[in-house]
Amino acid sequence: MRAFALLLCLLLCPLVTTADERLIWQPLNSDARLSEAQWREIWRASARQGVHTVIVQWTRFGDERFGESGGWLAEALRAARAEGLALVLGLYYDPDYYQQMSERDDVAFYWHQQLGLSLEQARRIERDWQLPIAGWYLPMELDDWNFRDASRRVELQRQLSSFAMQLGRPLHLSAYSGGFLAPQPFAAWLDDIAAQGIEVWWQDGVGTAALAPLVRLAYASALPCRVGVIREAFRQVSGEGEPFAALPGTPRPAPICHASAVFELRYRPWGRLLYEYFRPLNDEHSGHKLLLRNRPRLPASEIHPQTDP
Helix, strand or coil, rough: HHHHHHHHHHCCEEECCCCCHHHHCCCHHHHHHHHHHHHHHHHHHHHHHHCCCECCCCCCCCCCCCHHHHHHHHHHHHHHHHCCCCEEEEEEEEEHHHHHHCCCHHHEEEEHHHHHHHHHHHHHHHHHHCCCCCEEEEECCCCCCEEEHHHHHHHHHHHHHHHHHCCCEEEEEEEECCCCCHHHHHHHCCCCHHHCCEEEECCCCCCCCCCCCHHHHHHHHCCCCCEHHHCEEEECCCCCCCCCCCCCCECCCEECCCCCCEEEEEHHHHCCCHHHCCCCCCCCCCCCCCCCCCCCCCCHHHHHCCCCC
């Protein structure tokens, strides 16, 4: 009966079809091939589609700095501003983040190091990039496997609170569900982070399809309204442990009470050129498999969300 009620809600719960409004862009060095005119057209088309804010996932990826203030990334962002788009800029991302999180015992120290690098990146952008900045995005995603232990979540919130106060602009971050915490404690954790004035986004998991639809619905239904929803506009076709590969897809409509963003620009029809230039197995400029993420997840057929420890 409970499963039937959830399915009925999935079909009948109020949804609103919205413009993309906030669009996430995950910069890859293959994107550097676009000309200035092509960037202008992409941002102009984004604005026509209702986008008012671009959330850039990172501006530094390990040792890759994308040319810094005079590079192609900064120039592409200036073109976005010229079309009236607000910018939430991602900070530093460690390519080995998931491996470090799963193997290290000193996760608190590791996070302290990473936040320090992100703060350094924010200061550099403010000083050199000459861009109006609406907010910052922390690329280190949260999940309910690496943070399944309550004490680790408490330490994270302490560090995030201190970090956010040093930025001077709103801090954004995102999280996804792997089925290792039950929907209610997972939602309460995100709500606690949002209560600190941090903009928290939950990835809806439609594109990765790692969780069964009814399980995803249970997590979505538990979220408080102040947690935003990232609607995935792709369909993953790569298998477990393979470099990430996906096809463009249609994002689900956004629930009425949540802010929403769409992942990701290259999967939208007007960003098709970015998708065509992307080479999943080898981003030729940096050598990184940028979209490969080692995310611990249970097989969908075996997911039984656990209670809070």
